[in-house]
Amino acid sequence: MDNQKDFVLLKGNEAIAKAAIRYGYDGFFGYPITPQSEVLETLAADKPWETTGMVVLQAESELASINMLYGAGCTGKLVFTSSSSPGIALMQEGLSYMAGNELPGVIVSVGRGGPGLGTIQPGQADYYQAVYGGGNGDYNTIVLAPNSVQEMCDCMGKAAELTFKWRMPVIVLSDGMIGQMMEKVELPPYRPRRTDEEIAKQCPWATNGIGLKNRKYNFMSTLEFDPAVMEERNQKMAAKYHQVEAEEVDYELYRVDDDTEYLIVAYGISSRISMKAVDLLRETGVKIGMLRPKTLWPFPNKIISQLSERIKSILCVEQCEGQMINDVRLATEGQATVFHSGRSGGMVSSPMEVVEDFKSMAREKMSNNWPKGYWMK
Amino acid sequence: MKSEKFATAAVYQWVAHTRSSKFFTFSFLTLQLRTMTEEIIISGFGGQGVLSMGKILAYAGIMEGKEVSWMPAYGPEQRGGTANVTVIVSDDMVSSPIVSSYDTAIVLNQPSLEKFEPQVKPGGAIIYDGHSIIQPPKRDDINVYRIDAMEEAARTGNSKVFNMLVLGGYLKVRPIATVEDVVKGLHKALPERHHKLIPMNEEAIRRGMELIKKMN
Numbered sequence: 001m002d003n004q005k006d007f008v009l010l011k012g013n014e015a016i017a018k019a020a021i022r023y024g025y026d027g028f029f030g031y032p033i034t035p036q037s038e039v040l041e042t043l044a045a046d047k048p049w050e051t052t053g054m055v056v057l058q059a060e061s062e063l064a065s066i067n068m069l070y071g072a073g074c075t076g077k078l079v080f081t082s083s084s085s086p087g088i089a090l091m092q093e094g095l096s097y098m099a100g101n102e103l104p105g106v107i108v109s110v111g112r113g114g115p116g117l118g119t120i121q122p123g124q125a126d127y128y129q130a131v132y133g134g135g136n137g138d139y140n141t142i143v144l145a146p147n148s149v150q151e152m153c154d155c156m157g158k159a160a161e162l163t164f165k166w167r168m169p170v171i172v173l174s175d176g177m178i179g180q181m182m183e184k185v186e187l188p189p190y191r192p193r194r195t196d197e198e199i200a201k202q203c204p205w206a207t208n209g210i211g212l213k214n215r216k217y218n219f220m221s222t223l224e225f226d227p228a229v230m231e232e233r234n235q236k237m238a239a240k241y242h243q244v245e246a247e248e249v250d251y252e253l254y255r256v257d258d259d260t261e262y263l264i265v266a267y268g269i270s271s272r273i274s275m276k277a278v279d280l281l282r283e284t285g286v287k288i289g290m291l292r293p294k295t296l297w298p299f300p301n302k303i304i305s306q307l308s309e310r311i312k313s314i315l316c317v318e319q320c321e322g323q324m325i326n327d328v329r330l331a332t333e334g335q336a337t338v339f340h341s342g343r344s345g346g347m348v349s350s351p352m353e354v355v356e357d358f359k360s361m362a363r364e365k366m367s368n369n370w371p372k373g374y375w376m377k
Numbered sequence: 378m379k380s381e382k383f384a385t386a387a388v389y390q391w392v393a394h395t396r397s398s399k400f401f402t403f404s405f406l407t408l409q410l411r412t413m414t415e416e417i418i419i420s421g422f423g424g425q426g427v428l429s430m431g432k433i434l435a436y437a438g439i440m441e442g443k444e445v446s447w448m449p450a451y452g453p454e455q456r457g458g459t460a461n462v463t464v465i466v467s468d469d470m471v472s473s474p475i476v477s478s479y480d481t482a483i484v485l486n487q488p489s490l491e492k493f494e495p496q497v498k499p500g501g502a503i504i505y506d507g508h509s510i511i512q513p514p515k516r517d518d519i520n521v522y523r524i525d526a527m528e529e530a531a532r533t534g535n536s537k538v539f540n541m542l543v544l545g546g547y548l549k550v551r552p553i554a555t556v557e558d559v560v561k562g563l564h565k566a567l568p569e570r571h572h573k574l575i576p577m578n579e580e581a582i583r584r585g586m587e588l589i590k591k592m593n
Contacts, residue, residue, distance in 0.1 A: 008565070009436050009447070035451065120453070181474050182432065182447035184439050269474075276473035350477040 096135025121346030421485025545585020
């Protein structure tokens with residue numbers, strides 16, 4: 001193991017696997033599915049169990065892998081799984097249980113077109129699945145949205161940190177395109193895995209039997225017969241979620257300045273496409289900028305609200321028929337009109353299509369500005 | 378910005394052809410200070426080495442200290458079906474990995490030519506393999522190049538260097554990376570056990586540079 005920095009050309013999926021080894025993950029449990037199979041393939045090829053001691057296991061199904069994650073999370077280990085849309089759908093029950101027990105765990109979702117088995121081409125139709133959750137109960141998960149291969153790599157480190165800091169599952173929501181494309185990546189240096197003593201110190205709640213002489217045994221269950229106790233647990237979790245919303249919001253502004261008139265909001269691959277669209281529109285003199293949420297939950301409500309005080313037309317670009325658009329609408333607090341742009345079902349917008357959608361938005365905005373009943377006079 | 382990009386590419390090309398005149402060397406240097414972005418589509422049959430050629434080109438870009446992206450058309454592909462990859466090499470951060478028009482299209486079969494010829498930017502270039510293309514490109518607002526790489530590969534009895542011959546031809550008309558950087562890229566892209574094949578590939582790149590012909 002060398003500790004020097006590496007500049008390599010990697011696929012997004014490969015970057016996730018290599019980053020996990022280097023960030024000192026203790027285990028991976030997963031089941032192959034296009035377009036994220038390279039995660040498992042790269043882990044199998046790199047054989048981290050021989051170097052860092054990380055466990056890599058191909059489970060028999062997605063249900064098994066999320067429940068392995070649940071079990072490992074109970075012991076305070078840093079573990080992750082990865083899957084694509086239908087696989088993540090299967091994992092929702094386990095995810096809800098993990099959230100209920102306030103357990104750490106990282107879930108990488110490399111989205112494809114849906115619903116159902118859908119296509120194997122890239123898609124962003126899993127915004128609701130990741131942000132609002134398909135599992136039952138009052139829970140949230142932190143959702144990170146990388147938009148480049150380098151960020152896929154960095155997200156694994158950030159997720160490892162956040163999942164223990166807040167004791168909640170973290171979802172890295174990516175898409176097939178970032179998973180499959182290659183870019184220049186600077187991999188992080190190797191970080192040793194935590195020792196049992198470090199885990200005991202960091203996770204006094206863990207059911208791992210470490211240091212039992214000095215403490216009471218820990219018990220973990222999501223089942224509670226007394227609704228008053230359950231409510232208390234929910235309230236405690238809600239208080240934590242509010243704190244996360246206050247502290248962990250992350251976003252990036254691209255070419256947004258004081259005289260920006262139009263705004264694009266996009267995450268993941270759509271933000272890369274929109275970046276080019278912004279460049280093309282800026283060349284023609286349109287004052288447009290882009291906001292990219294780096295965390296989808298917590299959502300950057302405050303900055304969108306502030307911007308929509310002066311920017312009245314927002315184009316929400318996503319590769320689905322409109323999911324994040326509702327969060328953007330809420331965040332504007334009715335101060336701006338939000339329009340949708342994007343393809344779905346595995347098709348991906350080109351920058352020119354975003355430009356065309358922008359133009360029709362600008363036209364519509366102009367027609368909306370006519371006084372009501374103008375044509376009647 | 379667009380026109381600058383074309384100007385840079387055009388001067389690059391001009392200098393590559395003449396390599397004389399102090400005046401042009403001077404303008405070459407001044408223009409180079411502006412940002413360069415090269416958007417390339419490489420398309421052909423699966424098995425022709427389309428994806429690996431793109432990967433080697435991307436690695437060469439990294440060796441030049443540039444930003445790169447490599448976006449394959451992935452899916453339920455099969456041997457003999459079409460394969461294509463979009464490679465972007467740029468001085469700035471690469472924004473969108475997918476684009477609707479290209480600076481250069483390298484087409485290695487007829488369906489690819491039909492699909493990508495209309496998507497080449499005016500002033501851009503199209504490179505095709507003489508053996509695989511029956512009906513050559515017709516556009517006159519782009520530079521058309523022909524390389525008989527398939528024939529050369531068959532003549533030397535080494536069909537595996539086909540894609541490196543084409544890559545050599547490409548680097549001749551668009552010198553976005555030096556042969557030395559491509560070789561460095563090969564060292565990174567290939568596993569160690571294949572490093573003994575690198576001299577053969579380097580030779581193929583240099584041969585490809587000689588083979589390419591301008592058709593219009």
